[in-house]
Amino acid sequence: MVQEKRRWREAEDEYLMANLHLDTPELSRALKRSKKAVLTRIERLRSRESRAIEHPRREPYRPLFMEKTGSVAVTSDWHVPYQDRSQVDRLLDVCDKRNIGTLVIAGGFLNLGALSGFLSPPCPPQPLLIMSPSR
Secondary structure, three states, X not given: OXXXXXXXXXXXXHXXXXXXXXXXXXXHHHHOOOHHHHHHHHHHHHHHHHHHOOOOOOOOOOOOXXXXXXXXXEXXXXXXXXXXXXXXXXXXXXXXXXXXXXXXXXXXXXXXXXXXXXXOOOOOOOOOOOOOOOO
């Protein structure tokens, strides 16, 4: 037997927003709703609330430009401390051989696994020794 979804009443919404300090099981018991339903409703109410807030006007996007003469190596996605040390050494060797004096890391330098939806690599972290290309 399939149960119909109950519509949320305004009084339930008010109770949720006034009692966000309670944990999900408590809210679930008080409202006689599943934990999943309570969490989903809170997210919907919060997104409505954030849309109702007038956001300050953002400045237009201005790309970052760097004026540099000479050769530049551009790389990304190091994911320190899970970088591959042999690849870092190889990159620095190529920079040395080609007389490249500037290295640009265009994003992804730190792994930040705690903030990511992706799993961190299973390998152990490695120390990254920062040194000039001319070592």
